[in-house]
Structure formats: C-alpha cells, structure tokens
Amino acid sequence: MYRIGELAKQCEVKADTLRFYEKHGLLAPSSRSDSGYRLYNEHDAERLRFILRAKAVGFTLAEITELLSIELDKSNWACADVKGMVDGKLEHVNQKIAELKHFQVSLERLSDACCGGPESAEHCSILEALESNTDSIKCENHGHHHDSSQYTKNCQSKG
Amino acid sequence: MYRIGELAKQCEVKADTLRFYEKHGLLAPSSRSDSGYRLYNEHDAERLRFILRAKAVGFTLAEITELLSIELDKSNWACADVKGMVDGKLEHVNQKIAELKHFQVSLERLSDACCGGPESAEHCSILEALESNTDSIKCENHGHHHDSSQYTKNCQSKG
DNA sequence: ATAAACCTTGGAGTTAAATCTAAGGTCAAG
DNA sequence: CTTGACCTTAGATTTAACTCCAAGGTTTAT
Ligand SMILES: [Zn+2]
Ligand SMILES: [Zn+2]
Ligand SMILES: [Zn+2]
Ligand SMILES: [Zn+2]
Numbered sequence: 001m002y003r004i005g006e007l008a009k010q011c012e013v014k015a016d017t018l019r020f021y022e023k024h025g026l027l028a029p030s031s032r033s034d035s036g037y038r039l040y041n042e043h044d045a046e047r048l049r050f051i052l053r054a055k056a057v058g059f060t061l062a063e064i065t066e067l068l069s070i071e072l073d074k075s076n077w078a079c080a081d082v083k084g085m086v087d088g089k090l091e092h093v094n095q096k097i098a099e100l101k102h103f104q105v106s107l108e109r110l111s112d113a114c115c116g117g118p119e120s121a122e123h124c125s126i127l128e129a130l131e132s133n134t135d136s137i138k139c140e141n142h143g144h145h146h147d148s149s150q151y152t153k154n155c156q157s158k159g
Numbered sequence: 160m161y162r163i164g165e166l167a168k169q170c171e172v173k174a175d176t177l178r179f180y181e182k183h184g185l186l187a188p189s190s191r192s193d194s195g196y197r198l199y200n201e202h203d204a205e206r207l208r209f210i211l212r213a214k215a216v217g218f219t220l221a222e223i224t225e226l227l228s229i230e231l232d233k234s235n236w237a238c239a240d241v242k243g244m245v246d247g248k249l250e251h252v253n254q255k256i257a258e259l260k261h262f263q264v265s266l267e268r269l270s271d272a273c274c275g276g277p278e279s280a281e282h283c284s285i286l287e288a289l290e291s292n293t294d295s296i297k298c299e300n301h302g303h304h305h306d307s308s309q310y311t312k313n314c315q316s317k318g
Numbered sequence: 319a320t321a322a323a324c325c326t327t328g329g330a331g332t333t334a335a336a337t338c339t340a341a342g343g344t345c346a347a348g
Numbered sequence: 349c350t351t352g353a354c355c356t357t358a359g360a361t362t363t364a365a366c367t368c369c370a371a372g373g374t375t376t377a378t
Contacts, residue, residue, distance in 0.1 A: 003354080003355075004354090004355075005353090005354065005355080014336080014337075015354095015355085016336070016337055016338075017335085017336065017337085019356095019357095020335070020336060020337085024335090033344095033355095035343075035344055035345085035355080035356085036343085036344090036355080036356060036357095037344085037354090037355055037356080038355085038356090046290070050289050050290055053289055054289055057262060057265050057266065057269075058262055058266075060334075060335090061334075061335070062334090067286075067289065070280060070286065071286055071289075071290070074279065074280045074281045074283070074286065075279050075280075075281055076279075077279070077280040077283075078276065078277045078278060078279065078280055079273050079274050079275050079276050079277070079278055079279075079280055079283050079285075079299070080275050080276060080277055081280065082273060082280050082283050082285045082286060083270060083273040083274075083275035083283075083285065084275075086266055086269050086270045086273070086285055087270055089266055090263065090266040090267065090270060093259055093262055093263050093266060094263065096217075096259055097256060097259045097260065097263065099215050100217065100252055100255055100256045100259065101256065102212075103212060103213065103215075103252055104249065104252050104253065104256065106212070107245055107248055107249040107252060108249065110245050111242060111245045111246055111249060114238050114241060114242040114245070115238050115242075116238050116239050116242035116243075117237065117238045117239060118237045118238070118239055119237060119238050120233070120234050120236070120237060120238075121229070121233045121234070121236040121237055121238055121240065121241050122233050122234055124233070124236075124238050124241050124242075126238075126241045126242065126245055127229065127230050127233055127241060130206075130209060130226075130227065130230060140238070162324080162325075163324095163325075164323090164324065164325080173366080173367070174324095174325085175366070175367055175368075176365085176366065176367085178326095178327095179365070179366060179367085183365090192325095192374095194325080194326085194373075194374055194375090195325080195326060195327095195373085195374090196324090196325055196326080196374080196375095197325085197326090214365095219364075219365090220364075220365070221364090
C-alpha cells in the first residue's frame with residue numbers, strides 16, 4: 001500500500017496530479033486509512049502506469065478515459081474498435097509530421113539565403129522574405145563586400 | 160484591402176482571432192477606414208499566412224512573435240542574429256519531428272499487433288501492451304480461430 | 319427607410335491539465 | 349510535547365490560444 005506521495009514519487013508525478021486524476025474518474029485509490037489517507041495498492045499503481053504510458057504516447061486524458069472504459073469491459077468491444085482508436089491517433093501524428101516537414105523546408109530555405117555574418121540585417125534576405133508576399137527567396141546582397149566563405153557557400157546554389 | 164471578416168474567411172480563422180493577434184502584437188492591419196474598420200492589405204495577409212503556417216507546426220505565439228519582432232528594428236540586428244534565430248527554430252522543428260517519429264513508431268507497433276477484427280477485445284494486444292510494463296508487444300492470439308487475412312498479415316512478421 | 323450583415327470596444331468565459339493556496343489533521347522522531 | 353514531513357479538503361490560479369458577449373456604430377441591399 002502506497003500513500004499518495006509515495007506513489008507520486010515512484011511514478012514521477014505530483015500528488016496533486018493523482019488527486020486530479022481521481023477527481024476526473026481516471027484513478028481512485030482502492031482504500032483509505034483510518035485517518036483518511038489515500039491508500040493505493042499494486043493494481044492501482046498499475047492502472048496509473050497504464051494512464052501514464054498512454055499519455056506519453058499522446059492520448060488526451062479524455063481518450064485515456066475511453067481506453068480505460070474499454071479495459072473494464074473488454075468483452076463488449078472488438079479489436080476493430082481498439083485498433084480504430086490507435087489508427088486515428090496515428091493518422092493525426094502522420095499529418096503533424098508532414099506539416100512539420102513543410103515548415104522545415106521553409107526555414108531551411110530562409111536560413112540558406114542568409115550569410116549569417118556580422119553585417120546589419122538591413123538587407124537580410126530572411127527579413128525580406130518575411131516581408132515580401134512572394135514565395136521566392138533571393139540570395140542576399142549587402143552593399144559592401146564581405147568575402148566570408150560562408151556567404152558564398154550559402155548562396156552559390158541560388159544563382 | 161480586406162476588412163477583418165474577409166481576411167478571416169480567406170485564411171479560415173475567426174475575426175476574433177485576428178483581433179487577438181493584434182492585441183498580442185503579432186499582426187496589425189496596416190490601416191483603418193474612416194469609420195474605424197480594420198483594413199488589411201496583401202502584405203498583412205502574407206504575414207498572417209506565415210503566422211498560421213508556423214502555428215500549424217507547433218510554434219507557440221510567443222515564438223512566432225520573437226521571430227517576427229526582428230523585423231521591427233532590423234538595423235540593430237546582424238545577419239548572424241537573424242540567422243541564429245531561424246536556425247534555432249529549425250533545430251526546434253527537427254527535434255519535434257524526431258519526437259513525433261518516435262511516437263509514430265510506438266503507435267504503429269501497437270496497431271500492427273492487433274488484428275483489428277470483430278472479435279472481443281478480451282485478448283487485444285493493444286490493451287495488453289498498455290497494461291503490461293514491458294516494452295515488447297506480443298502479437299495477439301484469440302482463443303477461437305478467425306481466419307481473417309488481415310490477422311495473419313499483421314502478425315506474421317512477429318513470430 | 320429599414321433590415322441584414324457587417325464592424326467597433328472592453329471584458330468575460332472556455333478548455334486541458336495541472337498547480338497552488340489556505341486552513342487544518344496525522345504521524346514518527348528526538 | 350514539539351517539530352517537520354506528510355496528509356486532508358475546497359476552491360483559486362495558471363497557461364495558451366482563443367471564443368463569446370453586450371451594446372452600439374456602419375454599410376449595403378431592397
Ligand atoms: Zn548577410
Ligand atoms: Zn541575412
Ligand atoms: Zn484481435
Ligand atoms: Zn486487438
């Protein structure tokens with residue numbers, strides 16, 4: 001039997017979090033001490049680990065509640081239901097990755113067009129790109145010459 | 160020139176969101192009509208699209224503000240500063256992609272181990288994986304036989 | 319000229335997931 | 349028998365990013 005602080009420490013969450021989970025129906029201690037302390041047994045701890053694992057994999061508490069309800073009543077659910085939930089989440093993740101890659105390309109294009117030197121950013125192509133309404137990014141050209149090899153390295157591929 | 164509702168519709172956000180962005184210094188309309196209506200030009204619209212794209216991939220508004228704020232006093236920044244900022248964000252994005260891919264793998268492993276069939280979830284390997292404290296995921300094995308080709312397809316690679 | 323659809327402002331409410339506060343009860347150690 | 353670590357409760361606060369509301373002014377179409 002663990003008191004709330006013990007279980008919290010063991011699972012690296014705050015006691016408050018466990019009270020929060022209890023209030024929201026995710027995890028209640030199986031008993032209380034005479035003085036009213038929450039007492040969690042190994043099964044409770046296991047359930048908490050279930051919750052934390054699911055959370056770590058990106059499920060919201062609402063979704064986890066749903067998962068737990070399936071677990072309570074497994075025989076009324078089919079594999080199709082469970083798998084459907086996981087696949088839905090997976091699709092969401094895939095989409096997020098695609099978006100990030102798109103943004104990664106934008107940032108890389110910005111970065112590549114800038115010399116990264118000590119010159120004033122007055123003519124920085126990153127800023128110009130943010131200001132302009134076109135898609136194209138021009139390689140930057142400071143009025144003075146800076147012969148930094150980095151500049152040529154960055155810009156040579158862009159004509 | 161767009162009024163707030165037009166720009167909002169065009170970019171699929173609410174007018175309230177644009178007012179919110181203005182209040183928080185992300186995007187102000189470049190002018191106002193005689194009667195006080197906000198008027199956005201194409202440049203404003205472009206800036207909004209940048210904000211939305213950054214947001215779509217998980218940047219917070221605070222981060223976006225930082226990125227956009229360089230533009231305000233360009234001459235006090237060097238290319239190095241601007242580029243450093245972009246590169247920092249880029250690293251952030253790369254890391255986020257890596258996290259999501261990790262997460263993607265976990266979900267795929269879960270999904271692959273489950274037959275997704277109409278059988279009771281009693282022995283669903285997704286639930287078992289979430290219940291157990293091990294990393295390994297066992298291919299599920301329903302007591303009865305279901306000859307679904309999907310089951311064998313999913314499980315054959317896992318012995 | 320009047321209704322519908324738009325716009326303005328300031329301020330309040332929402333959501334998720336905690337996290338914190340206050341005021342007090344319990345327990346082991348010295 | 350007091351100190352300090354722990355526990356209890358109800359309720360307030362936090363954060364991000366909106367979202368909604370009220371009370372009124374403006375535009376446009378009929
Ligand atoms: Zn430069
Ligand atoms: Zn530059
Ligand atoms: Zn199955
Ligand atoms: Zn299954």
